Amino acid sequence: MELDKRRRWTSGARTQVGKVKKVVVAGQESNGLSVMEMRRELMALPNSHQTDKWERSTNPNSDDFVSAESDKQLLLIKQQDDELDELSASVKRIGGVGLTIHDELLSQEKLIDELGVELDSTSTRLDFVQVRLKDAMYELLVHWSTKIELEATWKSYAAFQEAFLDFELEDKLVVNGGSDDTSLFSYSSRYYLLALPN
Template structure:
């Protein structure tokens, strides 16, 4: 069975970033061992700088992800200890990356040249422009991804609303049907009540007209019929 760390997106991205940082530190060691006149030193320094800036941007995104996870720890199944562990890794990785960048920038400062009109030129100006372009492109991609995710969530929400609307209509129709059935039942009960009342009234009138003697005769007659039915049933 795969461990949680092997399936957690944080650790998958973390491993990629760590691999990039290890590569940048290894290249930085080579860069430091090169002489200042080595023509490959500038090229290698530029590659390391690009790698570090990419790592720094990814670390910033990981920090944002940790912020979101900390606000919804129960949803993501994380503990405060795990959140602290992730923040510690973010800080350590950022510190290592900044250390490499500081070393490169310290070397770049001595390579600046001043033009005739007093403007300062050098690799940092070009690197800053490239960094800005990369940042703008990455931010644009991130915004487009967020927009696509929001569109998908809105589509899903619309489907849920439609299903709820259909369910509401079915419930409304069922309630109307039950209401009509109850109304019919009330009418039948009321009609039966009226018929029983009328029958009772007629029976009372008949008994009054018969008098006491007639009532006794009727009772005797009914008893005789009952006895006859019992005898027929037994035989």
Template sequence: MSGANGDPFDVVKYEVEQNLDKIKQQFVTIELGGGVQRDLGVVKEQLQSSVRNIEWDLQDLDETIAVVIGNRSRFNLSDVEIHNRRRFVAEARSLAQKWKERIDQLGPVAAPQGRNGTPVDEISAARNDEFIQNEFQHQELILRQQDQGLDDLAKTVQRIGDMGMVMHRELNEQAEILEDIDSEMDSATNRLQLLQRKLDQIVAQTGRDRLCLICWLFLAFIILAILAVVL
């Protein structure tokens, strides 16, 4: 198992598992003898220190879980993941308590003390602040990426809007041209209709004149024929 995946919970979880494994190995060494009886006091102090580290780490994990539950919208964790984290803390605390009882059976228990002389509350607060700070930085990065995406989208929408305005102007110009063409076509059609009527009138008038001429010629022919017969 590795605790180097960047999640503060997994980092602390990895430390808890390492300390539990360390306690187990030390107890195996004690039970097998291994020449540690003369250093049993030192070993007991190491075991007690490991148990205290586990208890502090589990306290930190409880606090981080509480922070996540109190602000679900900020931390992207499912109910299943939260349940698994709670179960790990409960199981690790139960196991640490069992090891602590076995350590107590080895002899007097040393008085608890903070790591490197640092108060427990201060250590827990520092780890909690570090976890929250990491989450804030992660959320800020996401927000910056979202802002950049929105800026790019706004620029794209602006370009599309400009193109739409240009197309709108061009369509209006084309519509005006089509209206002018339609008006000219109507005018040309009217002129053609007027010309057609005049041509029809000319043709009709020409037809009547020809008929009259033929009649006069026929009449003149009859008169000439009669005169020729009489004379």
């Protein structure tokens, strides 16, 4: 089987060499064959309408061919220019959006920084208030039983505790004409908040 394949290949090669030899000898004897006819003979191309058309279109003297190719090239260049213009416009739009996003991010970053500073300041103030609350001063509005009702006075809670050792600060309910407490005075508490630092 392998031997048959090799014999067929050898036979085909001999046939092709014979054809080439005939064409070369014929070309030397008669220069009447054109280059295309020799090429067709060597390549075993059929003489068809397509090969004639190709031969006409590849003829360098064909003005129509040159004009058509020039028009094709101009059309391709115009299409590429249009595509590049569209691409350029898209890049500009994307660039504009990118710049807008960049500006927004910068403004957001600035706002966040300002908020952080305000939070730090507020936290510091809150810490200050908490410290002051621990050390807050309490005062009592004392209505002395020996004075008229409108002559109540504010007294320091600490001073009151020193003067009246059994005194405890608690809510008192004052009722018309009397009280539910047997102490010598009516009271309410007042709480001072100190001004916060700026």
